[in-house]
Amino acid sequence: MFDLLLSAAVQAGSLRRLEHIRRQPIENQEQVLRQLLRHARSTDWGQRYGFGENISAAAFAERVPVSTYEQLYPELERVLRGERDVLWPGRPRWFAKSSGTTNARSKYVPVTAESLHQCHYRAGRDMTALATHFYPRERLLAGKTLSLGGTHGPNPFRPAEPRSRAGDVSAVIMQQLPWWAEQMRTPPLELALLGEWEEKIERIARHVLQQDVRTLAGVPTWMIVLLRRVTELAGAGSICEVWPRLRLFLHGAVAFGPYRELFRQLIPDARMRYLEIYNASEGYFAVQDQPDSEDLLLLLNHGIYYEFLPAEQWDSPEPRPLPLSEVQTGRTYALVISTNAGLWRYLVGDTVRFTSLAPYRLRITGRTKHFLNAFGEELVIENADAGIAAACQATGAAVRDYTAAPVWFAGAAGSRGGHEWAIEFLSSPSSLARFTEVLDTTLRQLNSDYDAKRHRDLALAPPVVNYLPAGTFEAWLAGQGKLGGQHKVPRLLNSREVLEAVLHLHK
Structure with missing residues (x-):
């Protein structure tokens, strides 16, 4: 009662x-x-x-x-x-x-x-x-x-x-x-406030x-x-x-x-x-x-x-x-x-x-600092999250975390710019090619600027998706001294610093 x-x-x-x-x-x-x-x-x-x-x-x-x-x-x-x-x-x-x-x-x-x-x-x-x-x-x-x-x-x-x-x-x-609120929650404080996350989870x-x-x-x-x-x-x-x-x-x-x-x-x-x-x-x-x-x-x-x-x-x-x-x-x-x-x-x-x-x-x-606009595409996290969700649904995948950054004109896309994604999956997609296709299509449907740049692959090449093994982002956060709590992986950045770091961990 x-x-x-x-x-x-x-x-x-x-x-x-x-x-x-x-x-x-x-x-x-x-x-x-x-x-x-x-x-x-x-x-x-x-x-x-x-x-x-x-x-x-x-x-x-x-x-x-x-x-x-x-x-x-x-x-x-x-x-x-x-x-x-x-x-x-x-x-x-x-x-x-x-x-x-x-x-x-x-x-x-x-x-x-x-x-x-x-x-x-x-x-x-x-x-x-x-x-x-x-x-x-x-x-x-x-x-x-x-x-x-x-x-x-x-x-x-x-x-x-x-x-x-x-x-x-x-x-x-x-x-x-207050005491009455503490009675409703678990675990007790001595476990909830542990600082080492592997020990804490266990x-x-x-x-x-x-x-x-x-x-x-x-x-x-x-x-x-x-x-x-x-x-x-x-x-x-x-x-x-x-x-x-x-x-x-x-x-x-x-x-x-x-x-x-x-x-x-x-x-x-x-x-x-x-x-x-x-x-x-x-x-x-x-x-x-x-x-x-x-x-x-x-x-x-x-x-x-x-x-x-x-x-x-x-x-x-x-x-x-x-x-x-x-x-x-x-x-x-x-x-x-x-x-x-x-x-x-x-x-x-x-x-x-x-x-x-x-x-x-x-x-x-x-x-305000986390978006992709290297080529005038104005891609925001709301778009990216929706694209990832649609790609997961289409391929039976589940994503733990991701980050994305530009590929500059002199990079892998040749004369065109592009976006490179690094994704850590909890459940693998049935087809990485299909996952990438649905991600790209959804972003084009949601964002007219991105769609215009992707038109006939003229300004933006199709996205490149890298498959990261489990634990990659956790290792990156740990290396930054930011494992656990409210620390989050930057998802969209106009620099390649984070992307290059997690890809390096994968090698």
């Missing part, structure tokens, strides 16, 4: 909050901005830009510069070194460490008490409310949620201060969960064998590894024999399309459901609020004020993002956020496309 009472309690507040977001989106955002400015008015940043003057959204956009991580880093370093009241009141104890996909170094993002409780935990409750509302008969909270995350350690800028910690945002969240797999797991939560790539190991240890035909009440996977971090067919194979139960979340080190941005649609509802009262930078301004020295009220469907925008962790007009690096304006729903299309 406790699970039913808990479901009702979580749903009561969250479903009302989500409905308020749908009905009054602009009002929610106006209120968030007022609260952020009022709270930060006495900080160094707030005094520099006059937050105490009760400024409007237009004045805020006029006064405060848009910043990348690198541009904001001098202030963030002050916070990391323990200075108070720099970007947000107080001195944060926790920092989310991400892979630094915009450059080679890791990024350290403050996780304040406000961002933890008003953003990450609030959105987590919202996602739980939606799941139990959509699937009440499954009694998801009566069993365990198996969550995979990273680890944390001392803040490298203050190693002598034991209370200051840095690590994957998943580890930061798990370490501070020990977690053995621990959860006999548990009543009903929900999975995590990144698809690592969840695949764990499910296979659990099935192997149990000597079972599928994971359904191990966890007969498994019904839901809450997934995020990477697009799910290329993995969908593989999860159907790993969990061959028609009652299994999938819901997507859009969260990052910087915050929890959106949730799938409709069970039969992959569009994500933008979370507008979770301590984040949003602006959106049109694609034509990504390289502008004076970018002018649009407020939520001015976005259009079908266009690609870079996400700009101001948060209750002290990130002000901060370029996350993600790109999105709105599918609805009433309410505001979107899809993640990629990253």
